[in-house]
Amino acid sequence: TGVSLVGDKLVKVTVKLTNSPFNRQVVLVPNAINLGPNLKVASIFPATVDVMLSGPTDKLDVADRKTVSLQLDVRGATSGDNTIKITKEMFRLPEGVSVISFEPASLEVSLTKNN
Numbered sequence: 001t002g003v004s005l006v007g008d009k010l011v012k013v014t015v016k017l018t019n020s021p022f023n024r025q026v027v028l029v030p031n032a033i034n035l036g037p038n039l040k041v042a043s044i045f046p047a048t049v050d051v052m053l054s055g056p057t058d059k060l061d062v063a064d065r066k067t068v069s070l071q072l073d074v075r076g077a078t079s080g081d082n083t084i085k086i087t088k089e090m091f092r093l094p095e096g097v098s099v100i101s102f103e104p105a106s107l108e109v110s111l112t113k114n115n
Contacts, residue, residue, distance in 0.1 A: 021054045021055055021056065022054070022055070022056070022057050022060055023052055023053065023054050023060075023100065024052075024053050024060040024063060025050060025051065025052050025053070026050075026051050026053060026063060026064070026065075026068055027048050027049070027050055027051070028048060028049050028051055028065065028068065028069060028070045029047060029048055029049075029065070029070075030044055030048075030049060030070045030071075030072040030086075030107060031069060031070065031071055031072060032044065032072050032074045032109060033071045033072065033073055033074070034073050034074055034075035035074055035077075035111070036074075036075075036076075036077065036078070036111075038113050038114045039077075039078075039079060039111045039112070039113060039114065040111065040112055040113075040114050041074075041109065041110070041111060042110040042111060042112045043108075043109075043110045044072070044107055044108070044109050044110075045107065045108045045110075046104065046107065049070055049086065049102055049103070049104065049107070050102065050103045051068075051070070051091070051099060051101075051102045052099070052100040052101045052102070053068070053093070053097050053098065053099060053100065054097070054098050054099075054100045055094075055096050055097035055098060056096055059094050059095075059096045059097050060097065062094070063093075063094060063097060067093075067094050068091070068092065068093055068094070068097070069091070069092045070086070070090055070091055070092075071090050071091075071092055072084055072086070072090060072107065072109070073087075073090055074109055074111070077109060077111055078111065079111050079112060079113050080110065080111065081108060081109075081110050082108070082109045082110070082111060083106050083107075083108055083109075084106060084107050084108075084109050085105065085106045086102060086104075086105060086106060086107065088102075
């Protein structure tokens with residue numbers, strides 16, 4: 001960017017535009033994946049996760065529960081109460097969008113056996 005004098009009454013202005021990332025908060029309902037055989041989810045607490053996303057505005061404008069999700073990997077969890085730590089790899093995001101932060105860091109997942 002800069003301003004320079006071209007003539008007595010003319011000024012040349014140069015502006016450089018950048019596509020800097022923006023942030024957007026979304027609330028996601030986790031989807032449990034990789035359940036063990038004969039297990040089903042009885043409850044997940046808390047039921048939602050607050051996520052701060054970063055990316056270009058055109059990507060964030062269309063970021064919703066259809067394009068952004070939390071696939072909570074419960075592999076290895078057993079019947080009863082389990083604490084599952086959330087990792088950034090569990091989020092499914094549009095290309096160009098990233099997770100800055102999320103809260104809480106873990107969820108309490110209660111599993112029961114299928115009858």
